[in-house]
Amino acid sequence: MQERPSWGRVAAVLATATAILPPLAIIVYQSVLDGPFFQPSAKLSLSAFRFVMADADFHRALGSTLLVATGMTAVAVPLGALLAFLFVRTDLPGRRLLEPLLLIPIFLSPVVIAFGYVVAVGPVGFVTLLFRETFGTAPWNLYTIASVTLIAGLTHIPHVYLYTASTLRAMNVDLEEAASVAGASTARIALTVSIPMVRPALLYSGVLVFFLGFELFGLPLILGDPEGLLVLSTYLFKLTNRLGVPSYQLMAVVAVVIMAFAFPLVWVQRRLMGGAGRFVSIRGKGVSHAPLRLGRWRWVALALVLGWLGATVVIPLAGVFLRAFVTNWGEGVRLSEVLTVGHFTELLDYPNLIRGVVNTLLIGVVGGALAVACYAGIALAAHRWQSRWAKVLDYLVMVPRGMPGLVAGLAFFWVFLFIKPIAPLRATPLSLWIAYSVVWLAYGMRLISSALLQVGPELEEAALTVGASRGRITRDVTVPLIRFGLLGSWLLVFLIFVREYSTGVYLLGPGTEVIGSLIVSLWATGAMDTISALSVINVVLVGLGLLVALQLGVRVNE
Amino acid sequence: MRQIKASLFLIVLARAALAGDRPATAQEVIAAAEQEGKLVIYSTTDTIFVGPLLKDFNSLYPKISVQYDDLNSTELYNRVIAEVAAGNGSGDLLWSSAMDLQLKLANDAYAQAYLSPEATHLPSWASWRNEVYATTYEPIVFVYNKRLLKAEDVPHSHACLAKSLSADPAKWRGKVASYDPERSGIGFLLITQDSRLDPDFAATARAYGAAGVKLYTSIGAMLERIQSGEHLLGFNIFASYATARQWKDPSIGIVYPKDYSLVMSRIALIPRAAKHPNAAKAFLDYLLSRRGQELLARSALFSLHDEVEGEMTASALMKKRGGNFKPLPVGPSLLVYLDQAKRLDFLRRWQRALGTK
Numbered sequence: 085m086q087e088r089p090s091w092g093r094v095a096a097v098l099a100t101a102t103a104i105l106p107p108l109a110i111i112v113y114q115s116v117l118d119g120p121f122f123q124p125s126a127k128l129s130l131s132a133f134r135f136v137m138a139d140a141d142f143h144r145a146l147g148s149t150l151l152v153a154t155g156m157t158a159v160a161v162p163l164g165a166l167l168a169f170l171f172v173r174t175d176l177p178g179r180r181l182l183e184p185l186l187l188i189p190i191f192l193s194p195v196v197i198a199f200g201y202v203v204a205v206g207p208v209g210f211v212t213l214l215f216r217e218t219f220g221t222a223p224w225n226l227y228t229i230a231s232v233t234l235i236a237g238l239t240h241i242p243h244v245y246l247y248t249a250s251t252l253r254a255m256n257v258d259l260e261e262a263a264s265v266a267g268a269s270t271a272r273i274a275l276t277v278s279i280p281m282v283r284p285a286l287l288y289s290g291v292l293v294f295f296l297g298f299e300l301f302g303l304p305l306i307l308g309d310p311e312g313l314l315v316l317s318t319y320l321f322k323l324t325n326r327l328g329v330p331s332y333q334l335m336a337v338v339a340v341v342i343m344a345f346a347f348p349l350v351w352v353q354r355r356l357m358g359g360a361g362r363f364v365s366i367r368g369k370g371v372s373h374a375p376l377r378l379g380r381w382r383w384v385a386l387a388l389v390l391g392w393l394g395a396t397v398v399i400p401l402a403g404v405f406l407r408a409f410v411t412n413w414g415e416g417v418r419l420s421e422v423l424t425v426g427h428f429t430e431l432l433d434y435p436n437l438i439r440g441v442v443n444t445l446l447i448g449v450v451g452g453a454l455a456v457a458c459y460a461g462i463a464l465a466a467h468r469w470q471s472r473w474a475k476v477l478d479y480l481v482m483v484p485r486g487m488p489g490l491v492a493g494l495a496f497f498w499v500f501l502f503i504k505p506i507a508p509l510r511a512t513p514l515s516l517w518i519a520y521s522v523v524w525l526a527y528g529m530r531l532i533s534s535a536l537l538q539v540g541p542e543l544e545e546a547a548l549t550v551g552a553s554r555g556r557i558t559r560d561v562t563v564p565l566i567r568f569g570l571l572g573s574w575l576l577v578f579l580i581f582v583r584e585y586s587t588g589v590y591l592l593g594p595g596t597e598v599i600g601s602l603i604v605s606l607w608a609t610g611a612m613d614t615i616s617a618l619s620v621i622n623v624v625l626v627g628l629g630l631l632v633a634l635q636l637g638v639r640v641n642e
Numbered sequence: 643m644r645q646i647k648a649s650l651f652l653i654v655l656a657r658a659a660l661a662g663d664r665p666a667t668a669q670e671v672i673a674a675a676e677q678e679g680k681l682v683i684y685s686t687t688d689t690i691f692v693g694p695l696l697k698d699f700n701s702l703y704p705k706i707s708v709q710y711d712d713l714n715s716t717e718l719y720n721r722v723i724a725e726v727a728a729g730n731g732s733g734d735l736l737w738s739s740a741m742d743l744q745l746k747l748a749n750d751a752y753a754q755a756y757l758s759p760e761a762t763h764l765p766s767w768a769s770w771r772n773e774v775y776a777t778t779y780e781p782i783v784f785v786y787n788k789r790l791l792k793a794e795d796v797p798h799s800h801a802c803l804a805k806s807l808s809a810d811p812a813k814w815r816g817k818v819a820s821y822d823p824e825r826s827g828i829g830f831l832l833i834t835q836d837s838r839l840d841p842d843f844a845a846t847a848r849a850y851g852a853a854g855v856k857l858y859t860s861i862g863a864m865l866e867r868i869q870s871g872e873h874l875l876g877f878n879i880f881a882s883y884a885t886a887r888q889w890k891d892p893s894i895g896i897v898y899p900k901d902y903s904l905v906m907s908r909i910a911l912i913p914r915a916a917k918h919p920n921a922a923k924a925f926l927d928y929l930l931s932r933r934g935q936e937l938l939a940r941s942a943l944f945s946l947h948d949e950v951e952g953e954m955t956a957s958a959l960m961k962k963r964g965g966n967f968k969p970l971p972v973g974p975s976l977l978v979y980l981d982q983a984k985r986l987d988f989l990r991r992w993q994r995a996l997g998t999k
Contacts, residue, residue, distance in 0.1 A: 122727035210873045309863060310819065310856030321859075322825045326989075328980040329746065330720045412891040414870025415787040434689050436712070498719075501697075501728045589718065594709050605714060611688055612866050613890075 085603025090554065096465035097477050102482055103522050105494030106503070108395050111487070122502070132333035135339075145319035146341075152233045152304075152315060159237025161290045161393070162322035164244025165282070169274045170385050171245075172252040173260065175375040177386050184630055186389075187246070189239040190576075191626040193600050194302030195363065195586045195607065196619040197239060200400030201226060205409050208415040210406065210563075211399065229310045232303050240296060243291040247534055250572045251285035252278065254538040260376065263516045270376045284537055288530045291349055298342050299488050302584050316342055317488050332494075339491040346482065401623065408616035427617040437614070440597035442619060443513050447520065448600060449624075451513070452578035455521040458572055459528040459577075461516055464558055467536055468544065482526045489586035491522045497590040511595040516588055528577050536562070537567025582626055601629045659781040664702070665931035666759035667924050674920035675836035676705040681921035683708065684722065684733035686715045686740065687908060690794040691867075691886070691941045698937055699928055706921050706994040715740035715827060719747065722913060726752060732915040734922040735776070737908055737929075739880075744909040745976045746854035748773045753911040760930035763947045768907065775971050776907035777929050778938060779946035779956040780882045782832060784897040786875040787868050787995050791895070796875075799901040800840050803877065804849040814853040819864045822857030824989055828858075831970075832878045832904060832961050833981050834988060839902050839968060869894060869969070880906065885954070900965045908943070 115133070119126035136142050170176045171183055181488040189197070204211045206226050215222040225231065241334065259281070263273045279286070301317040308318065316338060323334045376387055406414065410422045431437050462481070466474045484492060496519040539562060547557045551591045563570075585600030594600045606615050619628045662779060667675075677679075685692070685910050688970040689712050696708055713721065715738050725732040738744050742908055753773040754816035761769055769778035771773065784803065786796055821829025837843045842993045851852065861880065863888050867873050871908045881896060910929060912922040928934045935947035939954035979985050 120723065120727075121723060202867075203870075205706060206867075206870075206872060305859075309860070310867075312822075312857065324716050325825055325830065326828050326986075327982050328742065328827065328830070328985050330716055404757055412869045412893060413873065414647070416871060417893075432691070433693055436710075498724065501724055501730070504730075507728075507730060589969060590720075592713070595713050607860050607862060608690065611690055614690065614863050615862075 090227055093465045093469060093471075096462055097473050097480070100477065100525075103518065104480055104525070106445070106499050107492060107522070108487070110495050111336050111339050114332050115340045116238055117333050120330075120332050122498075132331075133338045134339045136334055141314060141319060141322070142338075145314040145316050148313065149298055149300075149315040149317075152229065152300060153294045155233035156237035156240055156297050156300075157290055157293045160244050160293045161232065161286060162239040164241045164289065165248050165279055165286055166274075167241065167245050167389065167392075168248035168252055168282070169278055170378075170389070171258075172249050172378050173274070173278060174270060174378050174385070175382065175422070176378065177382055181205060181599065182393075184388060185393055185397065186507065187242050187391075187575075187579065187630070188401075190242045190579050191583055191630075192239075192400070192623065193583050193603060193619070194239070194300070195306060195585060195600075195603055196302075196404055197235070197400045197621070198303050198306035199233065199407070200403030203251065203403030203413060204399045205403075210419075214400050215417065227307055227313070229308075229313055232300075232307050232313065235307070235396075236297065236300055236303055237251060238392065240293045241392070241396075243293055244286070246572065246576055247285040247289040247292075247531060248282050250531065250569055251282045251534055253422065253539065253568065254535060257374075261374075264376060270378055270381075270564070273376060284515055285534050288534060292360075292527065292530065294349065295346060298345065299586075300492065300515060301488070303309070307588060318619060320488065320490065327582070335491060335494075338489060342488060343483070344369050347479070363594055379640075389453055393594055404616055404619050404623070411613075423480045428615040428621075431614065431617055431621075436594065436597050437602065437618065439595075440599050440602045440618070441625070442526075443516075443597055444599045444622070445625060447513055447517055448578045448582040450518040451520065452574055452581050454517070455524070455528060455581070456532075456574045458521060460532055460563075463529055463532040463536060464562065466520070467562065481529050484522050484525050487523070489523055489584070490589060491520055491586040493590045496522075496587075500591075513596060515632070516591055516596050516598065518583055519587050520581050523584075524577065524580055527580065528573050530568065531573045531576060532569055535566040535572075549620065571584060579626065581623070643895065653895050657667075663849045663931075664934040665924070665927040665933065667927040668759070671920050671923050672703070675918070675924040676703065678918040678921045679705060679707065681708045681714065681925055682734045682918065683737060684711045684713055684718050684735070685926065686713060687713060687737065687936060688944070690996075691750075691943060692852070693809040693930065694941065695929075695934060695937045698933070699925065703921075703924060703934075706924065708925075715743060719743045722747060722915075723750065726913070726915045731917040733910055734916040734918045735910060735925050737910045739906065739908050740831075740973070741907065741970060742910050743827065744774060744911060745770070745972070746980055747913070747976065748911055749789050749974060749977060750905045752913050752915070754914045754919065756912055756919075756926065758923070758927050758930055760927050761950060764930065765946060765948075765969070767969055767973075768946060770811055770838050770974075774909055774911045774972055774998070775930060776946065776969075777910050778878050778908045778946040779969065780883070780908075780960070781898055781944070781959065781967060782878055782904040782905050782906060783881045783884060784875060784877050784899060785865065785868055785879045785884045786895045786897065787871055787873070788893045788895040791874045796895065796897060798897055799899050800836070800846055800877075801842065801901060803875075803899075804842070804846040807849040807853040811852045811854075814874070815876040816854050816856060818853050818855045819858060819868060820848065820855055820878050821864075821872040822859055824990060825857075825859045825980055829859075829878065829905075829983050830979065830985070830989075831976075832906075833992065835904050835968075835970065836878070839904070839990075840944070843913070844995055845872070847992065848997070851996035865894070878904075882942050882944060898959075900964070900966060902966050902968050903963075905967050906947070907969065908973070911973065 114121045116130060117126045118129040118131050171179050203209055212222045240524055260273050260277050263277050299317060302489060304313055305313045306316050320335050320338045324330055394495055408427055409424060410419055411424050412422055466477050484582050500506055500515050544557050544561050547561050583600060585604050588601035591606050592605060597619050603615050681901060689710060696710060698707060718738050722732050753788050755772040759770045795807050820830060823830040823833045840846055861883055865883060868876050869891055884894060884896050888896060910926055912919060916922050932949050934945055935945040935950045939945040939950060939952055942954060944954045952958060979988060
């Protein structure tokens with residue numbers, strides 16, 4: 085399908101670049117200075133690089149980051165693919181009821197999850213104490229790199245699940261049915277037909293989880309805090325205090341290092357993908373669907389799903405809820421004597437906390453929808469575009485993914501401070517929305533492109549043949565075909581925005597409060613009562629939001 | 643008749659008390675402040691602690707609307723220097739527990755001078771160049787878990803703590819918590835002061851290391867885990883936060899070390915870039931006034947005003963616990979360890995003593 089280069093498409097690329105490049109440029113520039121970029125005394129210098137490279141802690145942090153990121157990918161991708169196959173293709177009992185629950189781990193701020201684990205399975209957590217009373221000993225240690233890796237892996241399964249499931253749903257079942265007719269077992273179909281067909285989604289989500297591993301902040305911050313367990317993001321955090329005054333140049337160097345890992349990964353990912361045509365599976369014909377039978381394995385599969393939910397959702401949430409309704413806990417405390425609802429009534433006295441709750445909802449629902457509209461616009465601009473621009477765009481959208489949220493938030497704080505025309509936006513939720521949308525650009529776009537990848541060119545070519553314009557094709561053919569992908573993206577982006585905590589930390593102020601950043605801000609001084617109450621409110625709001633979405637027909641199990 | 647006389651007397655007394663309770667801010671400053679109509683405070687003190695204070699300030703000056711930004715200490719510093727560089731104004735009053743960073747702002751000419759009429763009630767160490775004012779008197783203490791640590795095992799001085807740690811490292815292994823001087827600016831400030839005041843600091847640090855001390859960035863996490871029994875004891879902890887926690891949970895025990903108790907303070911200053919400098923002056927006066935200090939004391943932030951009475955005051959502390967309180971003087975001596983080389987060198991020695999490197 086040859087056509088003239090369209091100015092609309094080029095404009096989309098330029099608009100994306102305008103949103104992404106200023107914060108990136110500030111960070112790179114800052115990394116080669118010897119002081120904050122806005123101070124006249126700052127000079128060009130590689131001293132920050134020398135300092136970081138000579139620091140033993142940096143190498144330790146880099147090593148454990150690679151270990152954690154690899155480990156969590158190895159946990160999340162196979163299990164996520166398995167769950168997607170079980171829920172989308174088989175007769176797993178109770179799958180309709182269970183599916184919304186699968187997503188809960190991505191609703192929860194990692195700070196909240198980690199906090200919940202400490203209350204539940206920490207050295208004096210209630211599960212630990214119970215276990216020790218019953219069996220004499222509790223053979224685990226929550227504060228190790230292995231625990232952080234395992235928890236990170238388990239909590240990132242939903243990311244893999246969402247990408248894989250939405251691709252599987254969009255995929256024709258003919259091939260699987262053919263295999264079934266030919267006598268293949270369900271396991272064999274999964275391993276030799278379904279999973280290979282969703283390879284793009286698995287690769288994307290694998291790379292994504294690996295990236296997220298580079299950005300892990302909440303879990304290592306809380307679980308690794310007293311043990312001195314360092315990953316790159318907590319190392320970056322440590323650098324804020326190392327020299328007494330904020331050392332932006334050192335933080336920028338670490339951010340640049342993280343991005344240096346991100347770019348080759350994008351390249352590898354593109355290479356692995358090969359020709360996208362191999363994976364096209366929405367063809368111009370109807371789709372019917374009969375679930376594959378698991379037989380007696382149904383109950384094993386159900387036990388696996390419930391076991392994962394128990395470990396990843398029930399245990400930490402029980403910890404958080406427990407903490408929200410007691411004044412203290414731990415060894416030697418009778419919980420029945422310390423119950424209270426005081427933490428919640430206290431919130432009402434603080435308008436900034438109430439604004440935080442309102443802003444969080446606003447940025448999740450409205451901001452999420454707007455962000456998906458932007459992502460879809462960019463993805464459609466690049467759709468079936470054989471041009472060097474499309475490649476530029478592809479790398480461009482991966483760039484912010486490589487920036488840790490904390491650093492991206494700081495960079496946006498500078499952008500809103502020093503670029504005068506947009507300065508008035510700084511104290512409004514709009515600044516947060518822009519920062520969030522850019523930080524999660526790659527994330528939201530991959531879901532949309534994964535869906536777009538499944539659309540065979542012949543439907544669009546048919547429309548072109550009968551004389552439809554490019555815009556008409558997009559409106560009447562492409563968008564309707566990916567509508568489930570779009571709804572899924574909105575849901576995903578909503579959840580991510582509501583949970584986001586690191587990006588907003590530096591933008592936090594009256595007008596831009598969100599629950600996640602408030603929790604981080606309260607964490608340092610220790611208003612644990614408020615934190616646990618806010619966490620519960622966060623969880624409840626998201627749960628309600630999900631229910632409303634389901635009622636409106638955004639069916640995650642479509 | 644006597645009754646009427648008595649009640650008249652009471653009314654007069656009450657009015658006198660009320661009038662005396664107004665901060666001594668000059669009329670023209672108040673007029674200008676009300677003209678400005680707004681006040682932006684950047685603070686590291688949780689809103690939870692200052693709610694009553696802000697409400698009362700508002701009832702005194704209803705024409706000044708207060709915006710209270712609750713930030714952490716490095717963020718606060720970051721934000722101010724970046725905003726000043728952008729040339730678009732900044733907060734009107736900066737109120738932070740990172741004493742060294744506040745002094746650095748003043749030393750680097752970010753602060754403006756204002757001689758507060760309330761400063762006469764402050765001790766001499768509590769202000770510098772009429773630019774920086776200490777507003778609280780918060781001892782640094784040991785905190786322990788009363789349920790799990792027997793009264794006879796509670797150490798009452800740094801030396802005693804070091805001794806019991808070395809005597810039975812197995813019992814204390816992983817059970818002691820403190821700030822991580824590498825990752826927390828406040829923690830660094832406190833441990834460098836310890837090294838100055840504790841004649842046997844090297845031995846004390848070795849004892850901490852032998853007990854496998856757990857080092858935190860968050861005071862909240864520390865208190866939470868001492869409360870739960872994961873740790874038995876924490877050192878270098880603000881008495882203010884510990885007391886606020888103790889009011890809610892009596893299983894928190896507090897020790898004012900007998901050999902010496904450091905005293906930290908929340909430092910207030912008015913930046914040159916303030917857009918509402920008069921409102922900031924009115925608030926600073928209020929913060930230092932008897933009326934403001936009484937409310938601070940009620941929120942567990944200890945008062946240093948010489949006329950405020952009650953348990954949470956500098957005078958009551960000294961009367962009850964003896965004279966071993968060592969307030970950090972507000973002045974350039976706080977800047978010593980902001981020197982990069984000195985700081986890194988201290989950290990290296992600390993890690994070596996601890997045996998972690």
